[in-house]
Amino acid sequence: MMNTPLTVTSMIERAEKYFPKKEVISRTLGGIHRLTYKEVGERTRALSSALEKFGIEKGDRVGTLAWNHHRHLEAYFAIPSMGAVLHTINIRLPEEHLIHIINHAEDKVLLIDPDILPMIEKIHQELETVEAFIVMGEDYFVPKSELDPLYSYEHLIAEGNSSYEYTVELDENDPAGMCYTSATTGKPKGVVYSHRGITLHSMAFSMVDTAGLSESDVAMPVVPMFHVNAWGMPFGATWLGSTQVLPGPMATPKVLAELIETYKVTATAGVPTIWLGLLNELDTGNYDMSSLRAILCGGSAAPKALIQGFESKHGIPFIHAYGMTETTPLVTLARLKSYQTDLPEEERLKIRGKQGLVVPGLDVKIVNENGEVNRDGEDMGELLIRGPWIADEYYKDEERSAESFRDGWLHTGDVATMDEEGNIEIVDRTKDLIKSGGEWISSVELENALMGHEGIFEAAVVSVPHPKWQERPVACVVLQDGIELTKEDIMAYLEPNFVKWWLPDDVIFMDDIPKTSVGKFLKRALREQIREHYSVEKN
Numbered sequence: 354m355m356n357t358p359l360t361v362t363s364m365i366e367r368a369e370k371y372f373p374k375k376e377v378i379s380r381t382l383g384g385i386h387r388l389t390y391k392e393v394g395e396r397t398r399a400l401s402s403a404l405e406k407f408g409i410e411k412g413d414r415v416g417t418l419a420w421n422h423h424r425h426l427e428a429y430f431a432i433p434s435m436g437a438v439l440h441t442i443n444i445r446l447p448e449e450h451l452i453h454i455i456n457h458a459e460d461k462v463l464l465i466d467p468d469i470l471p472m473i474e475k476i477h478q479e480l481e482t483v484e485a486f487i488v489m490g491e492d493y494f495v496p497k498s499e500l501d502p503l504y505s506y507e508h509l510i511a512e513g514n515s516s517y518e519y520t521v522e523l524d525e526n527d528p529a530g531m532c533y534t535s536a537t538t539g540k541p542k543g544v545v546y547s548h549r550g551i552t553l554h555s556m557a558f559s560m561v562d563t564a565g566l567s568e569s570d571v572a573m574p575v576v577p578m579f580h581v582n583a584w585g586m587p588f589g590a591t592w593l594g595s596t597q598v599l600p601g602p603m604a605t606p607k608v609l610a611e612l613i614e615t616y617k618v619t620a621t622a623g624v625p626t627i628w629l630g631l632l633n634e635l636d637t638g639n640y641d642m643s644s645l646r647a648i649l650c651g652g653s654a655a656p657k658a659l660i661q662g663f664e665s666k667h668g669i670p671f672i673h674a675y676g677m678t679e680t681t682p683l684v685t686l687a688r689l690k691s692y693q694t695d696l697p698e699e700e701r702l703k704i705r706g707k708q709g710l711v712v713p714g715l716d717v718k719i720v721n722e723n724g725e726v727n728r729d730g731e732d733m734g735e736l737l738i739r740g741p742w743i744a745d746e747y748y749k750d751e752e753r754s755a756e757s758f759r760d761g762w763l764h765t766g767d768v769a770t771m772d773e774e775g776n777i778e779i780v781d782r783t784k785d786l787i788k789s790g791g792e793w794i795s796s797v798e799l800e801n802a803l804m805g806h807e808g809i810f811e812a813a814v815v816s817v818p819h820p821k822w823q824e825r826p827v828a829c830v831v832l833q834d835g836i837e838l839t840k841e842d843i844m845a846y847l848e849p850n851f852v853k854w855w856l857p858d859d860v861i862f863m864d865d866i867p868k869t870s871v872g873k874f875l876k877r878a879l880r881e882q883i884r885e886h887y888s889v890e891k892n
């Protein structure tokens with residue numbers, strides 16, 4: 354068969370050619386913008402032509418520091434289509450990490466949202482390779498700034514060539530994008546995505562048994578476009594000609610609910626904390642969510658209560674998925690098999706609360722010291738993954754690459770089980786498992802149960818050192834507004850469902866649980882906070 358390359362370029366070209374009337378609806382600091390794919394396509398070409406004038410060549414890295422909006426979408430296509438590498442930068446990282454990753458990726462140009470400019474102004478003197486800055490605001494003029502040279506995005510688009518041809522010769526294995534992921538120790542690690550990887554990921558993402566993305570969808574990625582390509586949704590949606598709603602900066606639960614209602618969003622994606630917030634908002638406000646056919650949830654474990662909350666209270670299908678930066682990211686997704694749909698609700702929920710089946714195209718296995726685990730849903734081991742959209746190294750980082758990529762597999766550091774149907778359940782991250790008296794306790798399972806309590810908004814379980822048992826679990830709990838619960842109430846609630854030694858030694862009530870840059874519980878900070886709490890108490 355023919356060996357034509359799979360490229361990101363062909364995605365935007367398809368949208369221009371066959372869906373010129375379909376729309377991208379974008380929320381920025383300047384308000385709501387509605388653009389057709391014809392317009393997005395022309396602006397994308399104009400951006401490529403402008404970057405070419407800056408001397409950007411095949412293989413050069415161009416960084417973006419931006420929220421989810423149409424300009425960021427244009428960069429998603431303009432940069433790879435001209436052969437350069439789209440480096441999406443996580444704007445929530447601490448300054449020292451930002452400096453590191455921009456220098457490590459050797460970004461030549463940075464595209465920056467206006468509200469993020471001050472952050473780059475603070476560090477610009479330490480950036481070693483950046484030759485130009487572009488502000489992605491509404492104006493043709495640039496704000497007063499220390500960044501030099503600084504250009505206006507809209508001015509470049511207006512002056513650019515909207516019929517620029519993508520003539521660069523691309524191999525499908527050429528890099529299209531990159532993203533850094535936070536490491537437990539040391540600096541963030543870079544992952545490079547190839548044109549081929551992104552294309553095959555988009556195909557798998559869109560399959561009916563996966564996210565089932567289609568032209569008729571109104572897709573709204575809430576997961577940031579600076580984190581694993583917003584789970585690939587903008588690539589897939591553009592390719593298929595789906596309408597896109599890009600929710601922009603400060604997308605609070607209220608903003609999200611309003612966008613879903615106004616633009617009749619059908620499919621959306623984000624981390625559990627986003628959906629916990631939206632669920633609360635739906636309880637207070639009066640919104641019409643009837644357009645939604647799927648909420649995709651991943652990034653950390655979706656509590657069963659969250660799935661149930663959306664489905665039974667609001668009739669909104671909720672799909673649990675798993676992946677990581679190294680995997681573009683989709684690896685597994687939880688759906689019932691056709692012969693499982695008549696199971697009692699509790700059993701169906703149990704299956705759908707797991708991370709699910711590996712998507713077509715990838716291989717997974719779970720191994721421990723005895724080899725591959727038994728498919729009994731109990732035997733635990735480390736999850737290993739391989740496939741055409743799985744990274745095979747960290748960018749310019751031989752040492753840490755050798756730790757994670759061995760024998761042709763990505764070693765995820767996630768501890769998982771597999772049941773007889775093949776469903777994977779992530780028990781914990783290796784580093785978050787709690788080892789009590791030589792036995793493992795899953796923090797995730799306890800959290801899941803706690804968040805199933807009506808009065809509990811959020812819960813995270815971490816280990817504290819123990820003289821006899823090495824480690825013991827402690828639960829950190831945020832109550833729903835206006836609810837009062839005691840430690841005893843919570844223990845009594847957990848008791849029937851867990852063996853005694855799994856029960857937390859203590860319950861600490863908090864106003865807020867510290868979160869990572871992408872909204873996951875920051876277990877490391879929490880562990881330190883809790884340990885401090887105990888040492889203060891002792892003194």
Ligand code: ADP
Pocket residue numbers: 534535536650651652653654655673674675676677678679708765767779781782869873
């Ligand atoms: P970071 O490592 O910076 O948090 P990633 O987004 O790459 O960034 O995180 C991937 C990790 O998130 C996985 O290795 C896993 O531990 C966790 N994760 C992702 N999805 C799920 C899920 N559905 N359930 C439980 N854990 C998940």
